[in-house]
Amino acid sequence: MALIxxxxxxxxxxxxxRKFSQTELEPLxxxxxxxxxxxxxxIKKLTDLGLSGIIIPEEYGGxxxxxxxxxxxxxxxARASASxxxxxxxxxxxxxxxxxxxxxxxxxxxxLTRLCEGAIAxxxxxxxxxxxxxxxxxxxxxxxxxxxxxxxxVLNGETAQFLIMPISLSNRQLHxxxxxKNMTAAKQNTMGLRGAGVARFAFSNVxxxxxxxxxxxxxxxxxFRVVHDYANIGFAAMSLGLAVAARDASVAYxxxxxQFGRLICEFPMVQEMLADMSAGIDAARYLVYGAATSAxxxxxxxxxAHTARLVSSNTAVFCGTKAVQVxxxxxxxxxxxxxxxxxxxxxxxxxxxxxxxxxxxIAKELLK
Amino acid sequence: xxxxxxxEEFREKVRAxxxxxxxxxASELDRKxxxxxxxxxxxxxxxxxxxxxxxxxxxxxxxxLTYAIAVEEVGRVCGSTGIxxxxxxxxxxxxxxxxxxxxxxxxxxxxxxxxxxxxxxxLTEPNxxxxxxxxxxxxVLVGDEYVVNGTKRFITSGHVADIIVFxxxxxxxxxxxxxxxxxxxxxxxxxSAGKKExxxxxxxxxxxxxxxxxxxxxxxxxxxxEGDGFKVxxxxxxxxxxxxxxxxxxxAQGALDSSITFVQNNTVNGTxxxxxxxxxxxxxxxxxxxxxARLLVYQAxxxxxxxxxxTKEAAMAKYYASTVGMKATDMAISIHGLYGVTMEYPVERxxxxxxxxxxxxxxxxxxxxxxxxxxLGK
Numbered sequence: 001m002a003l004i005x006x007x008x009x010x011x012x013x014x015x016x017x018r019k020f021s022q023t024e025l026e027p028l029x030x031x032x033x034x035x036x037x038x039x040x041x042x043i044k045k046l047t048d049l050g051l052s053g054i055i056i057p058e059e060y061g062g063x064x065x066x067x068x069x070x071x072x073x074x075x076x077x078a079r080a081s082a083s084x085x086x087x088x089x090x091x092x093x094x095x096x097x098x099x100x101x102x103x104x105x106x107x108x109x110x111x112l113t114r115l116c117e118g119a120i121a122x123x124x125x126x127x128x129x130x131x132x133x134x135x136x137x138x139x140x141x142x143x144x145x146x147x148x149x150x151x152x153x154v155l156n157g158e159t160a161q162f163l164i165m166p167i168s169l170s171n172r173q174l175h176x177x178x179x180x181k182n183m184t185a186a187k188q189n190t191m192g193l194r195g196a197g198v199a200r201f202a203f204s205n206v207x208x209x210x211x212x213x214x215x216x217x218x219x220x221x222x223x224f225r226v227v228h229d230y231a232n233i234g235f236a237a238m239s240l241g242l243a244v245a246a247r248d249a250s251v252a253y254x255x256x257x258x259q260f261g262r263l264i265c266e267f268p269m270v271q272e273m274l275a276d277m278s279a280g281i282d283a284a285r286y287l288v289y290g291a292a293t294s295a296x297x298x299x300x301x302x303x304x305a306h307t308a309r310l311v312s313s314n315t316a317v318f319c320g321t322k323a324v325q326v327x328x329x330x331x332x333x334x335x336x337x338x339x340x341x342x343x344x345x346x347x348x349x350x351x352x353x354x355x356x357x358x359x360x361x362i363a364k365e366l367l368k
Numbered sequence: 369x370x371x372x373x374x375x376e377e378f379r380e381k382v383r384a385x386x387x388x389x390x391x392x393x394a395s396e397l398d399r400k401x402x403x404x405x406x407x408x409x410x411x412x413x414x415x416x417x418x419x420x421x422x423x424x425x426x427x428x429x430x431x432x433l434t435y436a437i438a439v440e441e442v443g444r445v446c447g448s449t450g451i452x453x454x455x456x457x458x459x460x461x462x463x464x465x466x467x468x469x470x471x472x473x474x475x476x477x478x479x480x481x482x483x484x485x486x487x488x489x490x491l492t493e494p495n496x497x498x499x500x501x502x503x504x505x506x507x508v509l510v511g512d513e514y515v516v517n518g519t520k521r522f523i524t525s526g527h528v529a530d531i532i533v534f535x536x537x538x539x540x541x542x543x544x545x546x547x548x549x550x551x552x553x554x555x556x557x558x559x560s561a562g563k564k565e566x567x568x569x570x571x572x573x574x575x576x577x578x579x580x581x582x583x584x585x586x587x588x589x590x591x592x593x594e595g596d597g598f599k600v601x602x603x604x605x606x607x608x609x610x611x612x613x614x615x616x617x618x619x620a621q622g623a624l625d626s627s628i629t630f631v632q633n634n635t636v637n638g639t640x641x642x643x644x645x646x647x648x649x650x651x652x653x654x655x656x657x658x659x660x661a662r663l664l665v666y667q668a669x670x671x672x673x674x675x676x677x678x679t680k681e682a683a684m685a686k687y688y689a690s691t692v693g694m695k696a697t698d699m700a701i702s703i704h705g706l707y708g709v710t711m712e713y714p715v716e717r718x719x720x721x722x723x724x725x726x727x728x729x730x731x732x733x734x735x736x737x738x739x740x741x742x743x744l745g746k
Contacts, residue, residue, distance in 0.1 A: 125706060127706065127707070128636050128705055128706070129634050129635075129636060129641075129705060129707070130634065130635045130636060130637065130638065131633075131634055131635075132706075132707060152707065152710070152712075153706055153707070153710075188710055189710055189711040189712075190709050190710050190711075191701075191709045191710070191711075191716040191719075191720070192709065258495070259496075259497060259498050259499040259502065260498070260499045260502070261499075261502075267733075269733045269736070270733075317698065321694065321723070324568070324723055324727075325726060325727070325731065325732070325733075328497050328498065328727055328731060329492065329497055329521070329522040329727055329728070331727075332565075332567055332568050332569075332723065332724055332727060333565045333566060333567055333568070334566040334567070334568070335565075335566075339567075339568035339723075342568070342723070343568070343720075346698070346701060346709060346716075346719070347709040349702075350701065350702065350705060350706050350708060350709055351706060354702060354705060354706075355702065356646045356702070359646070360646075
């Protein structure tokens with residue numbers, strides 16, 4: 001963290017969250033991944049620390065932290081458990097953020113307050129492939145529409161009390177809707193982030209209307225751009241945390257493990273892997289906190305966010321893969337955390353904007 | 369098609385088996401950590417378990433290239449079944465075939481080759497991985513028996529194997545010259561299979577410890593001469609690398625197959641995925657690199673079949689095919705997008721399975737050292 005200059009408040013947050021992450025979260029991380037159960041107790045502790053509404057204004061009971069502090073929290077949590085980081089990320093970045101930016105006073109009062117009290121909210125990640133998207137059908141009648149079918153990827157879905165649903169009907173809009181009897185959630189079997197409560201939802205005539213709409217139609221394009229851009233900073237911070245965890249584990253293991261009568265950290269090929277991991281991490285760190293600083297200053301941060309996530313998520317997958325390699329046969333087993341880092345990193349990389357999406361977005365910005 | 373027709377005909381036969389029998393079981397084997405007894409029985413009936421072993425020893429009397437094709441085709445749909453086949457044929461069968469006495473071949477090779485018994489190879493230890501000469505397991509001759517003590521780890525099929533070839537040393541300080549190879553049968557007092565590994569991938573194959581506690585092994589179960597252990601395992605690994613390379617290739621091809629199907633059948637906002645240039649770019653890279661890996665794998669197998677030196681080529685094939693395989697399986701997930709990380713598609717399993725190919729039977733780093741030594745001289 002020495003690469004980035006933090007102010008007094010950010011420094012305090014870093015030391016608090018790191019302590020929590022290392023002492024309270026780390027020991028639970030294996031079970032959170034393996035038991036596929038949503039870590040209710042951990043989320044409760046985070047709520048008690050005032051972190052369930054990290055970016056939510058104080059008037060609703062939130063911590064009202066800046067983007068840099070938010071990234072610190074996400075990174076530090078992801079170092080211990082990317083699943084837990086993802087839960088907090090979803091609540092804040094994908095649920096609270098659009099509410100703060102766009103919702104009516106009434107919706108803000110209702111939902112932001114609930115989030116700060118510890119409610120878990122879900123986010124339906126839009127499918128890009130037509131066949132996946134068409135699993136959800138909408139019947140439109142005057143002023144409202146009824147949704148039926150399956151949505152396969154709802155973040156925080158397993159325990160969500162309400163959902164944010166991006167829906168493309170006559171126009172693409174965000175809706176906010178409470179969990180109802182005509183919705184059923186089941187676990188989505190993912191490669192990683194297995195404790196993050198990713199669910200597949202079956203909807204049966206769920207009614208969306210102007211009353212559930214979060215935004216007015218005129219803002220639509222902007223809303224999606226803004227939410228994605230902000231989310232990309234958060235995703236980048238979580239990937240960074242995973243990459244750091246993978247590197248640190250590799251360094252520690254390389255200093256313990258002996259082969260050919262020497263510590264494996266004495267072998268240049270091992271050193272090269274550690275150095276490549278570290279170089280990627282340092283680059284990603286500048287990008288992540290650079291993007292966060294831009295956001296805090298109110299500058300246009302779109303390209304910074306895209307670049308940060310592209311580099312950071314690729315670095316995390318690289319570090320996860322190399323960490324398993326440094327550990328060798330042991331790394332391939334669940335006795336060590338590195339295989340989890342790889343699974344989590346790959347999963348994280350493909351939620352919402354993928355590396356391909358990010359590259360095209362960066363090019364678009366360069367070419368405009 | 370660069371291979372003779374007989375090989376392509378054989379490939380068709382194995383592919384039909386893989387597609388119709390193995391593929392429908394693959395996801396389940398992974399999720400339930402189920403060992404594929406049923407598929408092994410079928411592979412035995414098809415004479416796939418010892419393809420390069422002469423018929424008089426229970427094999428199919430074919431060659432290493434045929435064997436590589438079999439591993440490739442099975443691995444294309446299921447890494448777990450593929451690793452069983454590779455471990456049984458290359459690690460269980462081979463050392464006895466190459467170093468066994470006629471009596472050992474009659475007693476052990478024939479039932480292994482026919483698939484009546486399952487074979488395994490105990491080399492790796494908790495503290496002897498890349499450094500295989502660092503074996504700590506000891507075998508001391510007492511009268512007509514060797515008394516063995518020690519623990520092996522990460523042994524493919526360890527828990528289910530009936531006949532296991534393993535290495536032990538008369539004195540760990542001697543390193544290479546101290547090591548001998550032995551055969552032990554399941555059920556021998558003092559010998560047991562220990563802890564099973566909970567793994568990232570290949571979850572339908574069993575990897576476990578082998579524990580020797582004052583285990584007495586008759587003198588006639590020494591494989592080769594005393595002190596030949598290093599030679600036996602180096603030869604075994606040279607051949608084994610071809611099979612791991614073939615498996616890495618097969619898994620990579622499976623990832624490409626799945627990607628092709630996905631790309632051909634899907635659209636984004638009505639536009640076919642196959643028209644997307646970045647998708648085309650990934651498919652082209654995967655296709656080209658997999659083809660190059662295939663040529664390296666077949667080259668190594670053909671050299672072995674011709675009794676020409678193949679150590680360098682086997683190491684190159686394994687290093688390259690596993691590197692390409694990791695890239696291809698990673699790309700395959702990306703091509704499938706969000707749902708690529710779910711078990712709705714096989715590609716996330718392919719990546720988890722493929723990662724072992726960079727580790728088992730010599731890590732990529734070890735392969736590079738072998739290759740560099742061959743290129744540069746010692």
